[in-house]
Amino acid sequence: MIRKVGVIGCGLMGGGIAQTCAQSGYETIVREVNQEFLDRGMARIHSAWEMMTNKGKLTQGQLEENRSRLHGTLNLEDFADCDIVIEAVLENMEEKLRIFPALDRIVKPGALLLSNTSSLSVTQMGAVTKRPDKVCGLHFFNPAPVMKLVEIVRTISTSDETISTVREFALSLGKTPVLAKDTAGFIVNFLLIPYLIAAIRMLENGMATKEDIDTAMKLGCGYPMGPFTLLDYVGLDTTLWAAEAIYEEYKDPLYAPPPLLRRMVTSGMYGKKSGKGFYDYTKSL
Numbered sequence: 075m076i077r078k079v080g081v082i083g084c085g086l087m088g089g090g091i092a093q094t095c096a097q098s099g100y101e102t103i104v105r106e107v108n109q110e111f112l113d114r115g116m117a118r119i120h121s122a123w124e125m126m127t128n129k130g131k132l133t134q135g136q137l138e139e140n141r142s143r144l145h146g147t148l149n150l151e152d153f154a155d156c157d158i159v160i161e162a163v164l165e166n167m168e169e170k171l172r173i174f175p176a177l178d179r180i181v182k183p184g185a186l187l188l189s190n191t192s193s194l195s196v197t198q199m200g201a202v203t204k205r206p207d208k209v210c211g212l213h214f215f216n217p218a219p220v221m222k223l224v225e226i227v228r229t230i231s232t233s234d235e236t237i238s239t240v241r242e243f244a245l246s247l248g249k250t251p252v253l254a255k256d257t258a259g260f261i262v263n264f265l266l267i268p269y270l271i272a273a274i275r276m277l278e279n280g281m282a283t284k285e286d287i288d289t290a291m292k293l294g295c296g297y298p299m300g301p302f303t304l305l306d307y308v309g310l311d312t313t314l315w316a317a318e319a320i321y322e323e324y325k326d327p328l329y330a331p332p333p334l335l336r337r338m339v340t341s342g343m344y345g346k347k348s349g350k351g352f353y354d355y356t357k358s359l
């Protein structure tokens with residue numbers, strides 16, 4: 075039975091995942107690398123709950139319960155009694171390969187270790203633990219509390235029992251799970267990344283303005299956001315890492331990151347979270 079959930083990372087995704095778990099009734103602990111990042115992540119979750127309370131989506135009592143279920147920490151040792159741990163740190167394999175063996179040592183036997191990676195190999199993460207049968211991907215979409223989909227990513231070592239527990243867990247969070255094999259990009263990014271890259275190439279080639287491309291895809295296809303608004307929303311850095319990971323696996327030019335994307339990331343233009351991407355958000359920060 076899942077009672078306590080641990081989340082590693084309280085950034086955009088980790089924070090959204092921790093919020094989702096706590097508001098779904100789970101005792102939740104979230105870890106960041108320093109107090110400043112933790113405070114910022116926790117503040118974002120608390121203000122989302124306040125916004126939901128103001129909109130009448132949470133009662134004052136539910137707000138208090140959510141708050142009491144969510145705990146922040148800087149210490150991985152506090153994850154020892156978690157039943158499920160979801161890793162949501164930066165998309166950097168070296169970092170993930172440090173975290174998984176550490177969690178494996180700390181977290182009780184029988185607990186499941188999941189990764190929110192969007193395109194890195196979950197098999198590799200499982201392979202550095204002594205419980206690869208209890209390791210799989212659980213990929214959320216931004217904003218995690220709102221988006222209904224999760225991808226459950228199965229490696230060749232993941233057991234049927236793990237998949238079935240994670241499926242039940244995803245349903246208990248109000249999500250619709252789909253099952254994907256551990257291949258770069260899984261389902262969504264395998265299709266989404268070439269679309270976003272094609273939009274950047276159109277802009278590089280001067281085929282249309284970013285505003286017109288966004289309007290075209292919103293109104294012409296009924297997408298909630300055009301590709302440049304979505305790129306800024308997801309994060310240009312995250313998009314670049316995902317494109318690189320899929321390109322690395324298949325060497326298909328469809329996934330080769332366009333020069334403009336690389337230069338924007340090099341310049342710190344990560345999108346909404348840094349204040350500047352294809353659009354300027356500095357006034358709304």
Ligand code: CAA
Pocket residue numbers: 090122125126129192214215216217219220221263266298299304308312313316
């Ligand atoms: N917690 C709780 N509720 C939240 C929330 C949060 N953190 N953030 C937003 N909401 C709620 C809002 O309160 C609002 O609720 P009501 O409709 O009841 O008022 C609702 O979500 C919609 O939000 P907004 O009204 O602010 O804005 P919107 O209607 O324009 O929708 C959006 C925003 C849901 C983000 C929508 O534009 C959308 O679906 N965009 C596409 C997002 C997308 O494609 N995400 C996937 C990206 S790919 C990815 O993440 C994977 C990867 O690996 C790269």
